[in-house]
Amino acid sequence: MIWTTTPWTLPANLAVAVSASLDYGVYPSDSGDLLAAVALQDKIPNLNPKPKAVISGQTLLGLDYQHPFLERKGQIHAADFVTADAGTGMVHIAPGHGADDYFLGMQHGLETLSPVDDRGCLTAECGVPELVGHYVFKANPLVIDLLKSRGMFWAQEDYVHDYPHCWRSKTPIVFRSVKQWFIKVDAFRQQALDEIKIVRWIPAWGENRISGAIANRPDWCISRQRSWGVPIPVFYDEQGQAIMTEASVSAFADIVEKEGTGVWFQSDADELATRLGLPKGLRKGKDTLDVWIDSGSSQVAVLKKQNLFPADLYLEGSDQHRGWFNSSLSLSTLVHGVAPYKAVLTHGFIVDEHGKKYSKSSGATDSTTLLNEYGADVLRLWVSSQEYTNDVPFSKNIVSRVADSYRGIRNTLRILLGNLHGFDASRDALAPARWTEVDRYMDQQLQEVIRGCRQAYDQYEFHQVYQIINRFCTVQLSAFYVDVLKDRMYCDAHDSVARLSAQTVMHEILGALLKLLAPILPFTTEEAWSALGHQDSIHTRLFPEIKKPQPDSQTGVAWEELLTLRDAVNEQLEQARQRKEIGKSLEAELILPQGQWQEGDRTFLEEIFIVSRVHLAPVESIQVKRSQNPKCIRCWKYVEDLGTDPEHPELCPRCTTAVRSHLAASAIA
Numbered sequence: 201m202i203w204t205t206t207p208w209t210l211p212a213n214l215a216v217a218v219s220a221s222l223d224y225g226v227y228p229s230d231s232g233d234l235l236a237a238v239a240l241q242d243k244i245p246n247l248n249p250k251p252k253a254v255i256s257g258q259t260l261l262g263l264d265y266q267h268p269f270l271e272r273k274g275q276i277h278a279a280d281f282v283t284a285d286a287g288t289g290m291v292h293i294a295p296g297h298g299a300d301d302y303f304l305g306m307q308h309g310l311e312t313l314s315p316v317d318d319r320g321c322l323t324a325e326c327g328v329p330e331l332v333g334h335y336v337f338k339a340n341p342l343v344i345d346l347l348k349s350r351g352m353f354w355a356q357e358d359y360v361h362d363y364p365h366c367w368r369s370k371t372p373i374v375f376r377s378v379k380q381w382f383i384k385v386d387a388f389r390q391q392a393l394d395e396i397k398i399v400r401w402i403p404a405w406g407e408n409r410i411s412g413a414i415a416n417r418p419d420w421c422i423s424r425q426r427s428w429g430v431p432i433p434v435f436y437d438e439q440g441q442a443i444m445t446e447a448s449v450s451a452f453a454d455i456v457e458k459e460g461t462g463v464w465f466q467s468d469a470d471e472l473a474t475r476l477g478l479p480k481g482l483r484k485g486k487d488t489l490d491v492w493i494d495s496g497s498s499q500v501a502v503l504k505k506q507n508l509f510p511a512d513l514y515l516e517g518s519d520q521h522r523g524w525f526n527s528s529l530s531l532s533t534l535v536h537g538v539a540p541y542k543a544v545l546t547h548g549f550i551v552d553e554h555g556k557k558y559s560k561s562s563g564a565t566d567s568t569t570l571l572n573e574y575g576a577d578v579l580r581l582w583v584s585s586q587e588y589t590n591d592v593p594f595s596k597n598i599v600s601r602v603a604d605s606y607r608g609i610r611n612t613l614r615i616l617l618g619n620l621h622g623f624d625a626s627r628d629a630l631a632p633a634r635w636t637e638v639d640r641y642m643d644q645q646l647q648e649v650i651r652g653c654r655q656a657y658d659q660y661e662f663h664q665v666y667q668i669i670n671r672f673c674t675v676q677l678s679a680f681y682v683d684v685l686k687d688r689m690y691c692d693a694h695d696s697v698a699r700l701s702a703q704t705v706m707h708e709i710l711g712a713l714l715k716l717l718a719p720i721l722p723f724t725t726e727e728a729w730s731a732l733g734h735q736d737s738i739h740t741r742l743f744p745e746i747k748k749p750q751p752d753s754q755t756g757v758a759w760e761e762l763l764t765l766r767d768a769v770n771e772q773l774e775q776a777r778q779r780k781e782i783g784k785s786l787e788a789e790l791i792l793p794q795g796q797w798q799e800g801d802r803t804f805l806e807e808i809f810i811v812s813r814v815h816l817a818p819v820e821s822i823q824v825k826r827s828q829n830p831k832c833i834r835c836w837k838y839v840e841d842l843g844t845d846p847e848h849p850e851l852c853p854r855c856t857t858a859v860r861s862h863l864a865a866s867a868i869a
Contacts, residue, residue: 201236201244203287205359207343208336211326212294212313214272216265217279217304218257222289225251231351235260237289244288245355257289268352270327279304296377312377318425318486320374336374381423381432381487383534389414392533400543402660403589410521410529410544420530422490429488431464435473436483448476496527499540513660514541518548545660548591558594570599577721578603584662584720605670606724609717612673613728615682616710619689620732623703630704634697637757637804639705642681643747645672646709650744653716657743662720669717677709680763684807691835691854693861712744758796762808765792769809769822776824786836789813791823812838834859 202216218224225241227234227248234247238254241247263276274293281300282291295305296314305312315325322331322339328346331339347353364373392414401407423432433452435443455463455475464472470480503509510532516524525544532540550558570579582602586592632640649672656664685702692699710732718725718738729738773785782788788811797805797816805814812827827838832852843849845856 201234201288201354202290202292203244204292205361206297206340207347208322208339209294209297210268210292210343210347211270211315211322211328211331212296213267213274213292214295214305214310214313215274215293215308216276217282217291217293218260218276219280219282219284219289220256220258220261220278222257222282222284223254224257224260224289226253226255227251231354234354235290237284239284240287240289243286245357269346269350272327275308277304277308297375299375302377314376314378316374316376337372378425380421381434383420383422383530385414385417385419385530388530388534389417391537392529392539395529395533395539399539399541402543402545406521406525406544406546410525413522413526414529417526420490422493423487424490425486426488429491430461430494432485432487432489433464433476434485434487435469435478436485437481442485443478443482445478448478451476492523492527493531495524496531499528499532500535503540509536510539511541512543514544516546518546520546547588550594551591553593553595553598555591555593557591570596574599574603575723577724578606580720580722581606581609581666585666587663605666606721608678609670609673609721610724612677612682613710613713613724615678616706616713617728617731619682619685619706620703620710622694623700623707625704625707628695628700628703629707630697630700635701635705636698638681638684638807639701641757641759642676643705643708644749645676646705646712647746650712650716650746654743654746657719665716665720669713673713680766684810687807687810687835687837691858693858694865695861696858714738715741715744761796766808769811772822772824773809773811776826782824782826784836785810786812787826787838788824789815789827789838791815791817791819791825793817793819793821 204210219237223238224235225238227236227241227250229248233252236244236247237257238251241249241251257278260276261278264273265276266273277293279291279293279300282289293301293304293310294313295301295310296312297316302312304310313325315323315327316336317323319335320337321333321335322328324332326332330346331342334342344353344356365371366373393411396407396411396414399407401410433444433449437443452464464484467475469482469484472484473480473482499509499511503511514525514528520526528540532538552558578599582599585602585605632643635643649668652668653665656662656668688698688702710728714725714729714732715738718741722739725738769790773782773788776782776788790805790809790811790813792805792814794816799816802814802816806812812829829838829840830842831838832842832855833850834855835852837852839852842852844853845851848856848859851859
């Protein structure tokens with residue numbers, strides 16, 4: 201007794217499969233004895249529950265049976281896929297219409313009978329004239345009627361089950377065995393595995409994944425039965441033998457280069473055969489190439505033609521170790537003997553905040569909407585900020601947070617540009633030996649940024665670039681360097697050494713940041729580069745080089761200790777501010793414990809702590825007091841020697857010098 205959900209495949213039946221580990225009962229009925237699995241007898245309708253005898257599945261193996269409506273005999277074989285979950289424990293085998301059936305047929309030497317044409321209709325090969333020409337799914341009731349007329353039908357019931365559907369047309373799939381074209385993978389398997397070991401895989405687990413895919417890959421079926429795609433340029437003679445030569449394929453390739461692949465479908469067979477140097481009277485093949493041949497051969501169309509082979513990097517999602525990475529490697533190894541890439545980078549997929557994968561059909565946010573709201577550079581910054589080797593969570597909230605970081609970076613660039621107004625590096629830049637301690641320190645920090653970013657780019661760790669630059673802009677530039685230099689930039693004479701020192705280093709910092717950020721923020725960096733006075737594009741420049749430390753550029757300040765002290769000073773200043781003792785920090789004077797600092801360091805410390813005066817005294821802790829000195833109206837510092845110049849009674853000596861310098865320069869101009 202056979203149970204099937206595809207009656208239309210019965211004309212192609214060549215065997216019956218049973219389980220050697222199941223017991224089978226012989227059940228009496230008015231139509232004769234029935235054979236079915238004992239474990240499934242309760243699921244078979246109208247079956248006598250008491251078998252006359254019970255035999256093991258093992259004893260059934262090798263027995264013959266008569267096909268229910270064809271003059272054909274088959275044989276019973278054992279199969280692991282036969283279970284006691286559903287049906288009768290006996291499975292009808294049609295090697296031409298199912299994967300399990302096919303492999304069982306291969307094992308026992310059965311032919312792959314598939315009496316179905318390209319339209320999905322039964323052919324004369326099915327052996328039943330009244331079924332010929334009927335679409336397979338519409339043939340189901342006809343086969344049932346045929347079984348009933350032969351007295352070979354036991355029962356029928358509606359059964360809802362999963363059935364594979366085409367992802368493109370959403371229609372059910374007809375399984376049939378047809379002749380195909382293959383590439384023999386054993387011809388290049390070991391060479392491909394050897395090439396995999398030479399390639400750099402990012403992340404490293406990619407090597408194991410593609411090695412497994414290549415090592416376990418069966419022969420590569422490269423033909424498809426589609427009405428679209430790149431045709432396989434093969435002809436067939438009257439005996440069905442394939443006619444295709446190296447010369448005919450090359451000739452067809454030359455024609456396609458000029459006329460496109462449509463020429464195969466649009467041309468008469470005799471006309472096309474003549475153009476390819478083949479005899480007339482042949483039949484054109486209808487098969488097209490597997491699309492992985494198209495993408496896998498892009499190495500020839502793109503890399504070889506432009507002298508770029510092998511590629512520095514192939515980049516795709518984590519599903520491509522069986523896709524593009526694989527087909528490219530296979531074809532390149534087969535044709536060129538080497539991998540088509542030096543490195544392969546694998547990224548995860550974009551998922552929502554709950555981990556669900558985004559796709560075109562899942563209602564993903566339209567990129568145009570995000571571009572209009574945030575701009576391209578913000579989206580690029582978001583991409584660079586992600587650790588992409590895993591799946592990447594996406595939401596508008598996440599992008600909004602990155603947009604805040606973008607504004608911070610952009611504001612830093614804008615501030616640096618503003619401070620460089622009037623500065624001409626070719627004329628005004630100072631040698632490192634003339635830089636102030638603060639500027640030397642920041643240049644050293646810049647070199648660390650360059651080193652870190654270049655290493656991160658080399659490793660394709662773009663999130664590290666984002667973190668390094670974002671931290672540098674936020675912590676070291678905005679919160680420290682730019683803040684400390686405000687007094688110098690606003691109040692020193694425009695040509696003073698201290699101001700030019702700061703501008704020289706700011707110019708170095710800005711140029712380096714723009715070059716490091718250019719791959720991530722192309723529009724922002726191009727705009728800032730132009731504002732810096734350059735006529736060329738930032739994208740024609742290379743990354744900044746790391747400068748070798750010079751003896752005269754080594755700072756003697758223990759900066760880690762100084763910055764820790766600065767944090768402590770700021771805490772004391774804030775407490776004094778809360779007590780209403782001071783407002784701005786320039787209203788304060790600091791008393792620091794004597795120690796490593798000398799009297800000559802006072803001006804330097806005043807700049808670092810942004811206070812009007814620093815005293816070194818035998819005290820145990822930092823003390824803050826409000827300055828009792830008069831306030832300079834220009835720099836807002838509180839100084840003792842205010843108004844020493846009668847022409848500028850409200851200015852401190854430094855501001856007086858700066859004003860005189862400015863007036864002199866204006867007079868000359």
